[in-house]
Amino acid sequence: KTRSSYEQKLEHAQHSVSKKLLETALAKKSNLIASADVTTTQELLALAEKVGPHVIALKTHIDIISDFDYEKTIVPLKVLAEKHQFLLMEDRKFADIGNTQELQFTSGVFKITDWADFVTSQVIGGFESLDCFKNVGVVAIVGMSSKGALTTSSYREEALKVALSHPNVIGGVSQNQIPEELLLFTPGVNLADSGDDKGQQYNTPEHVFKMLHTDFIIVGRGIYKSEDPETAAITYKNEGWNAYVNSLQKNV
């Protein structure tokens, strides 16, 4: 089975965020998303400055930032995103009814709607629970990387029906292939480790491009825990791009 190139996906992309992601990937020759799982504003901004030029998006868990302050955290993060041309992906994994998700998305201290380009959401609340994410792209959680995850093949099949039919959805997070109409985001990528002691399971960039035809790799500890996050980001960027190019050539 063949995979589409980023150029081919760009031709068919409907959503402005899908287009932006694919254009950025082609411009930077990168399919890397760095996961900034750090807990202070200073670490977050320092990481964004270092890895920014090499990634297409920075993925945040904004609720783990202990000194979060919109002016001190988000305003400078947006400046860095503009400077280094990356998108902001908030990995909130919404999992509630539409009304509550809307409140979590627009209110509280984080005001995700004001700054995220795209967000992750479970689809367990059903089709209409995704209606509130009008101004962003949604990445649906289809399958999870952790050991014993309950995202069985029948769950994934149902999740994909919601994802494919909802206009706000640009793609999915999964450890399996998903239909070409959706962009595939794959976390659980690490070159040095095969997992952690909390159930995480890792694959290499090579594996996820070849076997899953992924579009974008998400790397957390492989980059931010590294002694030199910028060099690590460049390594994952190059590994990811080469793996993508190889996965295209398998088609010829």
Ligand code: UP6
């Ligand atoms: N993530 C996964 N697996 C999933 C979904 N999301 O690992 O199925 C997220 C985690 C973390 C990042 O919440 O932010 O991707 C992976 O980090 P790591 O590379 O340090 O394991």
